[in-house]
Amino acid sequence: MKSFGNLFWVFVFLLSSYTVQGLYFHIGETERKCFIEEIPDDTTVIGIYKVELHDPKTGGYMPSNPNIGMHVEVRDPDDKTVLSKVYSTEGRFTFTSHTPGEHVICLYSNSTKWFAGSQLRVHLDIQVGEQAVDYANVARKEKLTELQLRIRQLLDQVDQISKEQNYQRYREERFRQTSESTNQRVLWWSFAQTAVLLTMGYWQMRHLKSFFEAKKLV
Amino acid sequence: MASFSSRNRWTCPALNYLNVCHLLLVFFLPALVSSVELTFELPDNAKECFHENIQKGIQTTFEFQVVTGGHYDVDVSIETPTKQVIYKEVKKQYDTFPFVPETTGTYSFCFSNEFSTFSHKLVYMDLQVGDESPLPGVGEHITAMTQLETSAQSIHENLNSVIDYQTHHRLREAQGRKRAEDLNERVQLWSILETLAVFSISVGQFNCERPIPESQCPMLQF
Numbered sequence: 120m121k122s123f124g125n126l127f128w129v130f131v132f133l134l135s136s137y138t139v140q141g142l143y144f145h146i147g148e149t150e151r152k153c154f155i156e157e158i159p160d161d162t163t164v165i166g167i168y169k170v171e172l173h174d175p176k177t178g179g180y181m182p183s184n185p186n187i188g189m190h191v192e193v194r195d196p197d198d199k200t201v202l203s204k205v206y207s208t209e210g211r212f213t214f215t216s217h218t219p220g221e222h223v224i225c226l227y228s229n230s231t232k233w234f235a236g237s238q239l240r241v242h243l244d245i246q247v248g249e250q251a252v253d254y255a256n257v258a259r260k261e262k263l264t265e266l267q268l269r270i271r272q273l274l275d276q277v278d279q280i281s282k283e284q285n286y287q288r289y290r291e292e293r294f295r296q297t298s299e300s301t302n303q304r305v306l307w308w309s310f311a312q313t314a315v316l317l318t319m320g321y322w323q324m325r326h327l328k329s330f331f332e333a334k335k336l337v
Numbered sequence: 338m339a340s341f342s343s344r345n346r347w348t349c350p351a352l353n354y355l356n357v358c359h360l361l362l363v364f365f366l367p368a369l370v371s372s373v374e375l376t377f378e379l380p381d382n383a384k385e386c387f388h389e390n391i392q393k394g395i396q397t398t399f400e401f402q403v404v405t406g407g408h409y410d411v412d413v414s415i416e417t418p419t420k421q422v423i424y425k426e427v428k429k430q431y432d433t434f435p436f437v438p439e440t441t442g443t444y445s446f447c448f449s450n451e452f453s454t455f456s457h458k459l460v461y462m463d464l465q466v467g468d469e470s471p472l473p474g475v476g477e478h479i480t481a482m483t484q485l486e487t488s489a490q491s492i493h494e495n496l497n498s499v500i501d502y503q504t505h506h507r508l509r510e511a512q513g514r515k516r517a518e519d520l521n522e523r524v525q526l527w528s529i530l531e532t533l534a535v536f537s538i539s540v541g542q543f544n545c546e547r548p549i550p551e552s553q554c555p556m557l558q559f
Contacts, residue, residue, distance in 0.1 A: 141371035153377065245374070269493070272472060280503065
């Protein structure tokens with residue numbers, strides 16, 4: 120009975136990992152789709168996806184065609200590539216942010232066609248931070264009771280909240296710096312403009328005077 | 338693993354090798370929750386649709402907000418499997434729409450930027466299907482929870498709403514910040530161009546004030 124219980128939970132786990140991919144969208148074979156995640160640093164992001172190819176014969180979508188691979192590219196806020204790998208039709212990718220900011224996750228198929236091929240159906244699920252933790256696994260590995268697991272979840276959530284607030288401070292500082300820079304630029308521009316106009320005016324007057332003198336009008 | 342079965346506090350009639358309650362759990366499993374948050378760019382004159390297979394009777398909440406672009410508005414529509422439109426808004430900036438699907442099937446959530454000619458929109462969307470799935474082992478027993486468990490549960494729910502508020506705050510702040518950065522760049526560009534324009538106008542005038550034949554001075558042509 121106990122071994123059946125274990126088997127049952129393995130089955131449950133497998134089923135849950137299959138049903139997680141709910142949301143889907145369509146892209147062309149040569150098209151590139153990007154998603155932006157604005158996250159604080161030291162945050163784990165897990166992406167689970169599944170790709171299906173449009174079958175023109177049945178009008179539906181064929182699951183797991185082994186020819187299609189999915190190229191996943193993740194860039195950090197400084198436009199540096201964090202992750203760039205080709206995965207199979209179904210898989211998951213993980214990355215941890217080292218700098219706070221907007222990370223761009225781009226998906227495109229590794230199709231070699233030059234112009235638009237057939238449609239692809241992509242199931243995608245992106246989990247950030249605390250949502251990315253698999254608590255069943257944690258409970259099993261560390262042998263936690265329900266309450267201990269619940270407290271662990273609360274700790275993770277609070278950790279995420281404080282990281283986000285720290286990031287918020289950093290963003291507000293950037294915003295303030297941008298506004299002050301705009302203020303400075305407008306100030307300097309107005310001084311420069313006045314100086315330029317006065318100089319041009321003076322210069323023109325001088326040459327107008329010499330022009331009139333040359334023409335013997337003055 | 339052994340701890341889960343030992344904490345089963347209710348008794349179920351065993352059916353040879355199959356436990357009826359385990360079976361029931363398996364059937365209820367596909368009705369799992371899914372909560373997806375995505376931020377994507379919607380180019381001008383484009384339409385983007387997301388689809389999800391939702392079962393009837395599950396409380397679903399759909400939320401969206403335009404982060405950057407133009408007047409921060411987008412056209413949104415939600416279609417049921419029977420092609421009926423249950424939500425349609427034109428040029429909306431943000432909204433949240435809870436609904437309970439009446440039929441099981443594929444629901445489509447479409448965003449359209451077709452009314453805009455040159456502004457890309459950055460759109461945040463959040464689709465929550467069903468309630469949050471309970472922690473493994475926590476939702477198992479149907480006897481009453483202790484006070485400690487109850488308060489831990491309510492702390493968890495409060496933290497969930499804190500995270501939600503933080504997300505909304507971040508989106509609003511991103512709106513303001515991106516606008517400010519855009520303004521900063523534009524001021525820089527415009528001040529340089531304007532200085533150059535003033536320079537070239539003055540120099541052009543200056544050239545015409547020198548004694549040169551009238552036919553060569555563009556100003557005197559008028």
